[in-house]
Amino acid sequence: MTQTEDKELLLQFRDAATKERAFTRIIKKYQEKLYWHVRRMVVDHDDANDVLQNMFIKVWNALENFREDSQLYTWLYRIATNESLTFLEQQKKRAAISIDGSVESGLSNTIKADKHFDANRLEWKLQLAIQELPEKQRVVFNLRYYDEMPYEEMSRVLETSEGALKASYHHAVKKIEDFILNR
């Protein structure tokens, strides 16, 4: 059971003799899920790598004081989300921002620059549509659509009410549908 496993990992992390092994196990267990969560936000692999590594470094420094008022993976997802949003915010400040818009068009350009990009494939068009969403709505959409995260869990990750998340997801789906059909 994931919860029991995670509790054991936390106990091992807090023991100096097993701390390093526990940390390595945590990375192995969650790295792929968290990588893809970050990658879908920042698009570029190198950026995703930077964000993911910063995230795990924060985990190493903060896990000792983790209060366990949420589950471990909820906490990890929260850090990964915040790191991704912070990264995008920093990109906005660095990039030349145009009136209509921004880093979103930068991310769209990054998608189009991918060597496998195929404008005729709906899967790629979906990626472009997702980048049109406001950042927090993008997080909600990705967590529900790709990670199939229950709203209750998402509410703990994003510290937002379930009702607000449902509404956000529903709007996101409508916007994406509109983009795919009309653009």
Added chain:
Amino acid sequence: MNRSTDILNELQTISPAVANLGTQMPYTVPAGYFDTLGDVILARVIAGAGEDSAVTSVAGKSTPFGVPEGYFENLSTSILSKIKAQQEPGVADELKELSPVLASISKENVYTVPEGYFGVMEEEVAEKTIHSAKAKVVSITAVKRRWFSYAAAAAVLVMVAFGVNKIIHPSTKLDGYVKEGLKYTTEEQIAEGLQTINETDLVAYLQMTAESKDVETIAAIVDETTLHQEEETVVEDPLLESYMNQLNETQTTTTN
């Protein structure tokens, strides 16, 4: 237990004798039975006890089976979550209802990851966290001092090889230094001797005799990859210490 009027009337119709009997139950139950019944049942469920096996616990008796820590504290929350999840439409059904178009698009991952990435990432994070905590701190001062010690060692090598008196001062007192120096006839012997140089004295010597441009010149021509690491060179050496002390005396005598 109070019987409803309907039931009483019905019973009167069937059997007045039975209708007049009292409803008090004659059986007794052990004290606290119902307080612990739930725990007992759950413990049996966890242990996977069969229906025909003996009851593992009644009120007042302990159960031999263990339960994960915090199990009962989280049980109600866990059950409620599962119920909620069952009542909530699945992600796929929700999507079909919201947008059949989007539901028809494959969730195939279009992005790629460099081969072996996750293994490399794990190592890089370990370097920055686990191994970083164990790494020695190399301060800027320590790096400069290392260069000074290498430069000083090279300067002393030159002095010993070519005669101290030609480089520092033309003084008969220095003949003794040259004789000592001539005992080192091979580069290996000199290198061995220099291995045991006291770093503090070397730095002091270099600061006393070398100009900054000398250090830069020596640093430029010395191949750092052939030099020993800082921690391998710090050992007391009586001979060089003797040189340092005598040089200090010479400087003092000359200036006085």
